[in-house]
Amino acid sequence: MLVGSIEATLLILLLVVTFGPIITERFHIPGLIGLIFGGVIVGPYVLAWVGTRGLVADLGAIGILYLMFLAGLGFDIRGFLANRNSAVVYGLLGFFAPFLLSLWVSTTVLELTFIAGALVGAMWASNTLVAYPDVRAAGLQANPAVSAAVSAGVVADLLSLTVLAVVTTTAVIDLETESQAVATVDQPTLPLWIALPLLIGFTLWLLPKVTAWFFVNVGRTRRQRFVFALAGMAAGATVALIGGIEGLIGAFLAGLGMNRLIPVRGLLMDRLDFVGVTFFIPAFMVSIGLSIDPGVLFDLDTLQLALLFTALVVVGKTSAAVITARVFNFSWHEAGLMSTLSFGQAASTLAIAQVGVNLKILEQDVVNAAVLTIVFTALLTSYGTRFFIRLVPRPIPPAAAIGETLLVDVRPSSTGITELMAFAGDLARPDGGLVIPYAISRPGDQEGARSLVAEAAGAAAALGHDSEGTVRVDESFVDGTVHLIAEDAASAVLLGWDGPRFAANYLLGNDIDIVGERSPVPMIAAHLVRPWQRIIVATGSTSTGWRTEDALLALAVADRLRRRAQLPLLVMAHDEGLVAAPLRNDEGVEVITTKKAGEALVKLTRPDDLILATAHAVRDASPITTWQLTRSLADANVALVAGPHRLVLSKAVIRRDLQPTGNPTL
DSSP, rough: OTTTHHHHHHHHHHHHHHHHHHHHHHOOOHHHHHHHHHHHHHHHTTTTOOOOHHHHHHHHHHOOOOOHHHHEEEEEHHHHTTHHHHHHHHHHHHHHHHHHHEEEEEEHOOOOOOOHHHHHHHHHHHHOTTTHHHHTTTOTTTSOOOOOOHHHHHHHHHHHHHHHHHHHHHOOOOOOSSSSSEESSSSOOOHHHHHHHHHHHHIIIHHHHHHHHHHHHHHSSHHHHHHHHHHHHHHHHHHHHOOOHHHHHHHHHHHTTTTTGGGTTTTTHHHHHHHHHIIIHHHHHHHHTTTHHHHHOOHHHHHHHHHHHHHHHHHHHHHHHHHHHHTTTOOHHHHHHHHHHHHHHOOHHHHHHHHHHHTSSOOHHHHHHHHHHHHHHHHHHHHHHHHHTTTSSOOOOOOOOOOOOEEEEEEEEESOOHHHHHHHHHHHHHTTEEEEEEEEEOOTTEEEHHHHHHHHHHHHHHHTTOOOOEEEOSSOOHHHHHHHHHHHHHHHEEEEEOOOOHHHHTTTHHHHHHHHHSSSSOOOOOOOOOOOEEEEEEEEOOOSSSHHHHHHHHHHHHHHHHHHHOEEEEEEEEOOOOOHHHHHHHHTEEEEEEEOOOHHHHHHHOTTEEEEHHHHHHHOOOOOHHHHHHHEEEEEEEEEOOOOOOOOOOOOOOOOOOOOOOOOOO
16 A cells, blocks of 8 residues: 555655645745644544654654754854844843743643643743744844844743753653652763753864864865764764753754854855755654644634633733833834744744653643644734834845955965965854855856866865855956955955065056955955964054054954964054954953054064055055065065955055945954
């Protein structure tokens, strides 16, 4: 018989995954509801084509691990840090308000045990941003209230998963026989107080180091890195199980640990995301539907319980949003957008409910009511978010972090390709950015350009970076570079440079001058001939706003480059106050206040140094100082940094005084 076979089960699953979301989205209902109800229809209570155990259930178990792993990989650390105060406050309030309210209602009104009430509280304290695509489409993703809500969702989910971790390691079920209690989970190998630090140390310290080593020394292809990333997810989940902690927590922490090593816009992340979103995560949603009896969904008791759960979500999240809005001076419309955006419940809620049922802490009627609650909150968050979107003004979008999308010029030059890609990778990694080596070719001459890009991509892979090379056919190097900046939404451009040459660069001008003046993003011209063991920054004058902006940009670049190997940093600044306290107080940082950085560079520079200077520091120098520097630094590692429209090396260029761009790339 075909029904029940692996082949037929796989076919049924794929049909539900394909058509379930399509049908429900026609009625403006989130696609995940279509997946759940598709599972109900093909499950044992309706058509009985798929059972609650077997292939779909196993794929669903992988799907929830994958979901949490992707959540960790895609977590916007930079956005969280930028809005950490409001995010933490709203995250804590958004967790504790519905959690405590749900716990009280569960133990008093529903008469559940404390552990069961804690699980119910964790269910409704978490949230899934199912309406976020509407916010992003409206251009409100940079709104401080929206950013706080997004980051707070992670805080709330982390706390909910922490509650789940504690409950699953201490859960017992009363058998109503002489007060006997039997553990509902296997006896953990280690107690929680040991297992939790072990899990955190493994996922956030050891796993990133092993992953970086693997990417550099073994896994040079994306296929190898893809498989290793999945192994990292499974390893995190397995280590969690050692302490009796749910595996999905370990999977999330594993993704968080590998966050910086897998750029969110890279091809490796695209493949991981494609496999998860296309198959494994939908399989989890379908597997939830298999255990739901549709007749129970329309039961009056189930409907009443779902309405009660919905009220807990709405009251808890709204009260948290109102308090946060008052504290951080958000408008009432922004408070409404924060709350409605946080109403959505989905994967985390179902995962917690399903774990509770599996451990016999919760009854199946809670899962049934949870499914209805997800439908109700999905409708509320969808329509409520669309209503408040019209009332909140669109903010000016911030510029990308300098290392978010980095174009790297790989034209033949005296700069070593390995050193150039090492510079680019170290600059992009702190931002979780993407490195794009590029070459510009004229029509009919693409083979040479492809060879250059392939060599650069190979060098990046050997250094453990995920890069995506591109060859563009254009009339000139300048035009091609400017067009690529717009097409790839580049955050910065790194140009290969033959180094300081007094006559060629400073008297006659060059392509870098033209690109630098036309570029709307920061530019770096780098002459790199060997690995470096120390970084020296010459900030130049800070007498104008744009000079100060470029000096801060040079410091930001240096700080990113030194992080991987914790290299010593020497800063030569006109004003010591330019160097912020966190950097200035670092043990490996030395700050020298001088207005004659050129003379100091000639005396202090060693062969294994990397000199980072602002372009205006070169332009502002006297001809004699410039000549001395070009002679002494001709064979040194030198990089010149400038903000948008300001990278000009030629002394012959006459420029008006510029204004700062206000570009927050630091």
